Amino acid sequence: MIELKSVSKSYGQNVVIPSLDLKILHEKTHCLLGTSGSGKTTILRLISGLTPLNSGEVSIQGAPLSNLSRQEFASKVGFVSQDGGLFPHMTCWENILLPGKIHNKDLEVLRSRCYEFSKMVDLPVSLLDKVPAQLSGGQRQRVALIRGLILDPDILLLDEPMSALDPMVRASLQRQLKIMFKELKKTVLIITHDLHEASFLGDVIHLLNGGRIIQEGSFKELYERPKEDFVDEFLKAQIPDELLNHKGSQS
């Protein structure tokens, strides 16, 4: 679905991504997990074409990224950023329908699609007449998500979509997302530093450090068979002690 082949990126002397191979599988949810500075955001920018790569190749559904126009890319890939990236001067409705206007879609179809999505993420449609600033953080992210999906793209990229939300809101949104992604059969790539989020949502987790993928697999694989000490350290840092003890007693 998305494939990166020996992709590298450096800013001057500073090598951010030495050489990276990555495959995002069809209709699976992948999580790029790592601390800040691990290169996860750069990878997302390389995939979305916001940052040019130094060497290697990115392909989306078999087509090289460099061959895709912005228009074509946008119809294949939806995007949700950390703070939603909603336009502050438009109502939520206008925000959600804007991609449709840009791509000359039938707005009625998009509107009914929006109703459907709103139900899935439990967002009252009446809120959509408001501007983003009048909504809570969780509501804003839901609007951003609906906007990202409104053109029905096969792929969805999410850049730390829940890092700014409080734990309760985050938990309910995570549950809704998991159901939604499976129901809509989307190929999803989520950037996150939150182990819990990655383990809950991700079919595949790619643990990153220093621009390299240290280990990839399910949470269970990472947890039970860490390839390097770093994996163990990273997991320990975010797992409550009692669980760790539990692991200790198992082995």
Added chain:
Amino acid sequence: MKVLIFFILFHSMSVFANDANNKEPKDTMVIGSKNFTESYILAEILAKIATQVGEAKVIRKFGMGGTGICYQSLENEAIDIYPEYTGTISEVILKKPSLKSWNEIQKELFKDGYDISSEIGFNNTYALATRLSYATEKQIKKISQLKNMKSFRMGFTHEFLKREDGYQQLKKHYQFGEHDTLGIEHSLAYEALNSEKIDFMEVYSTDAKISKFGLRVLEDDLNFFPNYKAILFYKKSFSNRFPKTYKAFNQYLIGKISNEQMIKLNSLVEVDQKSFSDAAFAFLGEGFSKSKKVKNLELKRILTLSIEHMKLVSVSLIFAVLLAVPVGIFAFHHRGFGQVLLGMTAIMQTIPSLALLCFLIPFLGIGNPPAYFALFLYGLLPIARNTYLGFSSIPTKLIETCELMGMSSWQRLCYVEFPLAFKSILSGVQTSAVINVGTATLAAFIGAGGLGTLINTGLALNNTKIILTGAIPAAFLAILVHVFFEVIEKRNFFRKDH
């Protein structure tokens, strides 16, 4: 054969021209004046004579802001004639102060294609004046008598105290010793002299206040002060273009106004609050047919001038917006060259308004075109700068979102950038508009009308009431413009988050 055709063509054309001439004068004569009472009165006299002769349609461009602008206008044929002084011509225009006599000056001007009339009669130079009572008591008539007086107090403007040809030279020239001197503002000096705080002050020798305060002007018997003989200043061609008018000027005006008469005419306006037209009639006498006097209600005049004023501001503003907004956007997308452009608009801003108007006269003449253009230039910077700032303040995240949505740069401009920058752009337009309401008052200096006309006249007459009839509506317009833009901002059409 060719000659014959040419002759017929020429002949028929001249017949046609003569036909037109019967209805209306074929030529127009633009009469200028500077922005002080005496110049207004003399120009009004010229206008009345020229109208009476009827050789050309008379257009008045009075109250222009200084010698530079008048001379520029004459050179570029934006005006045809205006009253000037010999001293001003040698010092300011020819920049040859050594030229003193009328003959020398006329000869020098003639080389450059200009000409001056013979002297109108009076000499409006610096002079020393004292109270009549004091003069009688001490029996003083000439400046040379000061040398033998024991003690007296003098009040001079700061300029006169410092000037090369001012007080220090005067003291040397007439050899009077050290006396109390006071640096004082000119209009206050009259009061000081009247209330016996000082005994002598410098005056302009045809100043209306000389008659108002009953002063004695001392004779400059050792010829210290330069001559500022009033004359008419025009291009050589003037006498050929308007032979009858030229003759009439010589007949009715040249050599006809003495210093005393000029003081009287000035004081008719400044002290007795008569109009320039009344003063002109007072000089010309009843022989001149008074045109039907249109009683112009003051309020109506203020309204007309206000409309003129707003036209100057709004038309120039529209063009400024049309250029400055794209410049600001361009500057945002091309930072390097953009900064150069913004720098250029900033330089425009530093040019003093009168100087800018003066520079523009060779290209655009006087009246509306240079005024519109100058206001347009002054309007550019705040708009371009605020457009640039408005675009710069849009978060990069949002711009990237546009890109990920697949927007073209035109769609991004319409849907996102312009609406988000609109508030900033609008406040730039507001700044330009309010500033230009003020700057437009200067347009009167080059005959473009507006409320500046009243301020200008008021300044010339030292009449606060007239100044205020121009200044208050101008201030009111500025507030109105401010409120207008505030309202637009409140009802920001492009934003829902208000």
